[in-house]
Amino acid sequence: MAKQTFHGRPILPGKVEGSATVSRIGLNTLSTYKPVMFAGVTDKAICSDGDNKDLYGKDITGAILCLPQTIGSTTGGFVLMGVAKLGLAPRAMLFANHADSLATGGLLMADIWMDKRIITIDLLGQDFLDAVNTGDPISVHEDGTVEIG
């Protein structure tokens, strides 16, 4: 596939390569990680949000998540910190939209207080989300550049 390049704002910069995991709808953080946060599952992060047809049932441990933004409970930020503590967090969260306050708060606190960086880039635009598909090769660079393909 032809390589496509997008430029976003690096909130928590970093470099990572792998394959993309895409959520077309807002990622409901608590719904996604319920088994990890509440049911004692500590070895995998299986998405438990039945409303998210893209991710439901998939292990998203260490994923390079491509998403519009996160939605849902105000616990969302803490949940990201909790999965980071267990080593089950995504490696990167790539937001098409402006990052929301819940995710931003949790991601910053995980980085500053727990030394657990989840690479965070926002404002990649809807074109980015339209272009990327689960399984696509994806490269994330320090300056917020994201390459697909």
Place this chain on the structure above:
Amino acid sequence: MTINTASILTGDEKFDKHLEIGPDPHGAMCTGTGHSRAHVKHDPAAPAHKMKLTKEEQDIMAGKKGDVLAKVMKTVVQYGEVFGADKLVDLGGNPHTVLMFGNDSVAPIIDIFNQCADAGLKAYAPYTLDPRPNDLYNLETTPEMQYKIQQCYNLQDEIEKVHLRLGAKNMNYWSCTCYWPEVGNAPKQGTYLAWSESSAVNYSNSVLGSRSNRNSGGLEMLCNILGKAPNFGLMTDEGRKAKWLIEVTTTDEPQWSVLGGAIGMKVMEDVPFVAGIDRYLGQVDNLSCGKLKDMGAATATNGAVGLYHVENITPDAIDQGRNLLVKGYQTYVIDDAEIDRVRKAYPNLWSKTDAKPTRVFVGCPHNSFHQLYDWGMKVTHALANRGQAKVAIPLHLFCSPLVFDHFLDEHSELVRDLKRVGVNFTNTCPLTFAGIPGITETEFFITNSNKTREYTNARFLNDGALLETVLTGEMPADADL
């Protein structure tokens, strides 16, 4: 992978999706701060946005007042820069936080708070919290339910202890409606705050004229420990301008929480200027403040509104009138038909859709003194008119202990009568009570709160239908009207 169904989940997605504390059925996307930034685009050529910090703030960031306070400063500054803040502003009044429940999901936050407390840090002023998530005494819970509650909030002691170390007021002051006179956390107009609890932010900003963004839980406490918050959004004159004119033309006084829900779903996190309801409110007084609380909480949960203006009523609107409307504002007319349309769209999320109701929730956010009196009189008069001794299903009136004490002091015989007929008073939260594992399989809640409807699987009824159901235990035929 095994799911421990003895823990919080039933293991059945159909039920579990309704067990969360604060799910978002609409899947609405916004920044959540109460200030839309949909217009912001990234320019790779532009330098990264930086806040302007004073020398003292830079020194704190550099660790001259300790490593922990440096982390607090770094977190608050980075957060502010994400949302375009220009500087930090000093906070006033007293803080309020939503972070009242202790379970595994908040363990990392408890760790951070303990680091702050261990370093001798406290909030800049004594603060109030949302209500405790459980009430093991007043809600007619079975031993099995109480066991599940204890499991569900397994870190409750830990979060309460660290709050008390950080400067929380005693637990009588723990209420989502911290601004009622009995609780007393009512900031003056123009006070900068870093509050969380969407309904409290919404009420304080709108009815009292304070200036707080809708803050992410945890971040607000770091701001309160610092005594400063990033200046953006609803803290600025520009951010308090209204992008929507809401023209309410209903022929009668609307159900306030339905009206608020309609506004929230339309404007999402923009600021609305509401016209046409001053005729039902008159002024901000003991009666109208309950209506404004219920309307505002619904705008904050059906949407993400952190501030609204009401023509001729709220302080910014009194000061500036329609000059608060931005150029090119949009208009949304809410008439009787629109209220009906919105109301009829509320889903029935009960696990057995034709079940009989088992409990009635009134007071989300917590009732005011006047609302307790109003419901007390309605219920006792209706029972007397029917010659009926008891309510058919338990009615739970949620309120602060301080508001209840006031009510007991002024109307002790009414309180006695209400308890005798089966009405309970509780200082907990209906959302967290409805979050007890598996409870949605056997309990079927009804409420007049749009916030409770939005965040649990409770069914919504207008006040009249709710009262009828309290008396009969049967859902009215026109329950969804």
